Amino acid sequence: MAAASAIAVVAVFALHALIHVYWASGGRTGKIAAVFALAAGLLLRAVGDFRLVGFFTRTRGTVFARLDTPVFSPLCLVLSFGVFHVALSSAA
Numbered sequence: 001m002a003a004a005s006a007i008a009v010v011a012v013f014a015l016h017a018l019i020h021v022y023w024a025s026g027g028r029t030g031k032i033a034a035v036f037a038l039a040a041g042l043l044l045r046a047v048g049d050f051r052l053v054g055f056f057t058r059t060r061g062t063v064f065a066r067l068d069t070p071v072f073s074p075l076c077l078v079l080s081f082g083v084f085h086v087a088l089s090s091a092a
Contacts, residue, residue: 035087042080046073 048054
């Protein structure tokens with residue numbers, strides 16, 4: 001079972017690397033959709049899962065939890081808006 005998981009992980013990373021090589025060599029397909037997906041992912045991280053991370057976390061008492069609301073979540077929110085702006089500029 002571990003070997004099958006390892007093969008699947010390697011295949012996903014290899015595909016991911018090939019996509020980046022395609023983009024680096026001038027390919028354009030999917031590039032804008034990837035930047036929008038990144039913006040959405042960062043926005044979702046900022047909002048959080050309402051339990052462990054994000055602006056609405058309920059976890060308290062750890063160093064990460066104390067820094068998440070004032071530092072990490074706002075950082076993800078700002079990065080999300082920045083990436084979204086770049087994606088919109090590139091799409092036009």
